[in-house]
Amino acid sequence: MEYALLNGEIIDRSEAKVDVEDRGYQFGDGVYEVIRVYNGKMFTLTEHLKRFANSAESIGISIPFSIVELTEMLEELLLKNNLQTGNIYMQVTRGTAPRNHLFPTGNVPPTLVAYTIKGVRPLENLKSGVKAILTEDIRWLRCDIKSLNLLGNLLAKQKASEQGCFEAIQHRGQDVTEGSSSNIFIVKNGTVITHESNHLILKGITKDVIVDLCKKNNIPVLERTFSLAELGEADEVFLSSTTAEVMPVIEIDGNKIKSGNPGPLTRNLQEFFKKEIEKQCGVLVNNGI
Numbered sequence: 001m002e003y004a005l006l007n008g009e010i011i012d013r014s015e016a017k018v019d020v021e022d023r024g025y026q027f028g029d030g031v032y033e034v035i036r037v038y039n040g041k042m043f044t045l046t047e048h049l050k051r052f053a054n055s056a057e058s059i060g061i062s063i064p065f066s067i068v069e070l071t072e073m074l075e076e077l078l079l080k081n082n083l084q085t086g087n088i089y090m091q092v093t094r095g096t097a098p099r100n101h102l103f104p105t106g107n108v109p110p111t112l113v114a115y116t117i118k119g120v121r122p123l124e125n126l127k128s129g130v131k132a133i134l135t136e137d138i139r140w141l142r143c144d145i146k147s148l149n150l151l152g153n154l155l156a157k158q159k160a161s162e163q164g165c166f167e168a169i170q171h172r173g174q175d176v177t178e179g180s181s182s183n184i185f186i187v188k189n190g191t192v193i194t195h196e197s198n199h200l201i202l203k204g205i206t207k208d209v210i211v212d213l214c215k216k217n218n219i220p221v222l223e224r225t226f227s228l229a230e231l232g233e234a235d236e237v238f239l240s241s242t243t244a245e246v247m248p249v250i251e252i253d254g255n256k257i258k259s260g261n262p263g264p265l266t267r268n269l270q271e272f273f274k275k276e277i278e279k280q281c282g283v284l285v286n287n288g289i
């Protein structure tokens, strides 16, 4: 049997139902997290739980559990579902109330749901790299909140897929922001550059790990806005996310990045990232790149 977490209780997943008037369903009025699991252990759990709490707080939802309680519940869920490699999806909404744009008054409890998804590391893409397209960033101006409202991201990702590409790299005018579900990095003359974490992008947990790894390994790294022109002239490009890790980008809009192969600094960062996973979650058996 598969289990899910619903409002503090771990129950049969097929019984985990929410009301048609849940505000997440009707308005996307909630926030979410995706947490990677390797060897049955959650990677960068504290960072994900803090971001979850911050996202919820920034839209006025108070999560009815502490970080310690959430950790215990997620650990139990993992054990019950015997998840070794995959993801935990977790979301909290403003709860169920008669449909009204205004926040419900009175004591409406938030709805908190989590469940697990089996999934191996994307080894083929990590090895060979992926293609991307460029698309105008049409999203709102609070992309730092990991909101359930993902329409702009979905439209971008779908467009990429229809053109045989893995990711859509979004830009506001000449400034590159982020992927539809990833952060974007360029490498120029040995320096790693990625958008500063502000309201225009999601402060990726993977991005932060990569920036730290650069600093620890004496790789020059800058968090600043870069332009489409800089992207076009980059020595290497890669993207990052919880599920994609450090993923080389080898072609954008049909134009190869340099030789069209993953670059050497990207490869080094993949190695450092793998070591970081192993530090937290144990050795990745038969799962190397």
Ligand SMILES: Cc1ncc(COP(=O)(O)O)c(C=O)c1O
Binding pocket: 034, 153, 178, 179, 180, 181, 182, 183, 201, 202, 203, 204, 205, 206, 207, 240, 241, 242, 243
């Ligand atoms: C829009 C967006 N940016 C960046 C990321 C990467 O964030 P993280 O590394 O925390 O998964 C994601 C992840 O889903 C995302 O949806």
